[in-house]
Amino acid sequence: MPTNLPPEAKNKWAEVESTRNPREKIQRMQEFLSLVPQHKGTMKLRGQIKKKMAVLRKELEERKQKRAGRGGPKFFIEKEGAAQIALLGVTNVGKSCLLSAVTNANIPVSVAPYTTREPVPAVMGFEDVQFQLVEVPAVMEGSAGGRAWGLQSLAVARNADGLILMVDLSRDPVGQLSLVLSELEKSRILVNKPRGRVDIDHSYMGAGLHVILTGKLLDCTMQHVKDLLGSYRIGDAVVKISGEVTLDEVEDAIFESTTYRPSVVVANKLDASGAKANLKQLEDFVAGRVPVVAVSCEKKLGLERLGAVLFNALGVIRIYTKQPGAREPSQRPFTLRRGATLTDLARSIHTDFERDFAFARVWADRLMFSPQKVGVGFALEDGDVVEIHVR
Numbered sequence: 001m002p003t004n005l006p007p008e009a010k011n012k013w014a015e016v017e018s019t020r021n022p023r024e025k026i027q028r029m030q031e032f033l034s035l036v037p038q039h040k041g042t043m044k045l046r047g048q049i050k051k052k053m054a055v056l057r058k059e060l061e062e063r064k065q066k067r068a069g070r071g072g073p074k075f076f077i078e079k080e081g082a083a084q085i086a087l088l089g090v091t092n093v094g095k096s097c098l099l100s101a102v103t104n105a106n107i108p109v110s111v112a113p114y115t116t117r118e119p120v121p122a123v124m125g126f127e128d129v130q131f132q133l134v135e136v137p138a139v140m141e142g143s144a145g146g147r148a149w150g151l152q153s154l155a156v157a158r159n160a161d162g163l164i165l166m167v168d169l170s171r172d173p174v175g176q177l178s179l180v181l182s183e184l185e186k187s188r189i190l191v192n193k194p195r196g197r198v199d200i201d202h203s204y205m206g207a208g209l210h211v212i213l214t215g216k217l218l219d220c221t222m223q224h225v226k227d228l229l230g231s232y233r234i235g236d237a238v239v240k241i242s243g244e245v246t247l248d249e250v251e252d253a254i255f256e257s258t259t260y261r262p263s264v265v266v267a268n269k270l271d272a273s274g275a276k277a278n279l280k281q282l283e284d285f286v287a288g289r290v291p292v293v294a295v296s297c298e299k300k301l302g303l304e305r306l307g308a309v310l311f312n313a314l315g316v317i318r319i320y321t322k323q324p325g326a327r328e329p330s331q332r333p334f335t336l337r338r339g340a341t342l343t344d345l346a347r348s349i350h351t352d353f354e355r356d357f358a359f360a361r362v363w364a365d366r367l368m369f370s371p372q373k374v375g376v377g378f379a380l381e382d383g384d385v386v387e388i389h390v391r
């Protein structure tokens with residue numbers, strides 16, 4: 001739905017964008033809100049701005065705590081392994097129990113609600129790769145608006161590579177999942193791949209406005225996009241549009257970028273009474289949009305499937321590198337994402353590698369001739385053995 005903002009509101013937004021100081025930014029956002037007309041078309045926008053203000057306030061608070069020598073809450077957990085996966089769910093669904101079952105984390109599991117109050121990272125092995133799971137404090141209604149640890153939990157989710165959405169099969173899993181999905185949506189985190197995306201990068205100062213369209217505009221022309229950006233006085237930015245996008249979605253991206261995180265639903269407490277019937281309801285609700293893994297963390301049932309499901313959902317591929325002249329490839333693979341090319345591999349090994357890359361030889365069953373000599377654009381697949389030759 002179009003927001004139809006008046007020009008004074010758009011001008012005010014330009015002021016918000018140009019303000020760096022968080023306290024002033026909050027002030028400008030408040031002024032912006034007062035200029036946004038209250039109708040259905042601006043509802044989402046108003047919610048978004050309020051959330052941004054809440055995040056800024058939390059940041060201010062955190063800084064104050066740091067200055068006072070108290071360590072504030074952690075918004076980012078350093079990544080380890082092939083992927084970082086945030087473990088989200090309402091309280092008591094068994095998130096800590098899952099960590100205890102599939103990693104070596106030693107973490108309290110309790111019938112008391114809200115036992116876990118800060119993010120807990122732990123490593124889970126699958127074949128020859130490792131996933132880092134991060135349990136975050138329980139999501140509740142209002143998390144996205146800053147209630148309790150909500151902003152922290154959702155910030156970890158945004159920064160992660162994928163999500164486990166955990167529900168409890170002993171009590172209304174559809175209700176729990178809906179709640180978590182709604183808080184994610186308010187935080188502009190999608191669990192299904194959108195048909196298009198818009199990225200606005202303001203970091204190129206003085207370069208002018210560049211709109212790079214690799215996809216398709218559904219209901220407007222390039223000129224409409226430029227006019228819209230112009231009306232917000234965005235004169236200095238690189239705007240990338242891929243996939244299929246509407247003008248409303250471009251406008252959304254001006255306020256906050258939407259991110260997509262591949263997700264897996266883990267339905268716990270399969271051992272509980274009524275769990276089977278609830279699982280059926282959950283599966284009907286999810287309708288194949290994301291994978292559902294039914295488990296009992298307490299009875300250790302179904303957990304062996306989790307690694308493979310995450311591996312597939314995240315699109316992890318393993319590449320085994322080989323030194324020129326060596327007989328055997330490395331034991332430990334490099335992990336990349338489906339669709340990665342040799343350039344991505346070279347870059348993940350070393351920046352010099354990317355620069356000095358001459359050619360590579362690849363061993364793979366799918367190739368007619370293996371090894372085959374290939375160039376930087378070669379599309380890698382899981383299990384490929386690669387020998388890189390530098391200049």
Ligand SMILES: Nc1nc2c(ncn2[C@@H]2O[C@H](COP(=O)(O)OP(=O)(O)OP(=O)(O)O)[C@@H](O)[C@H]2O)c(=O)[nH]1
Binds near residue numbers: 090111113268
């Ligand atoms: N029946 C049954 N109970 C389980 C299972 N897994 C966990 N529980 C119980 O569920 C309760 C909550 O478990 P936790 O792992 O602490 O839940 P959590 O999601 O980490 O909860 P908070 O961190 O407090 O938000 C505990 O009493 C567990 O014993 C299971 O597979 N079956």
Ligand SMILES: [Mg+2]
Binds near residue numbers: 095096097108135
């Ligand atoms: Mg817990």
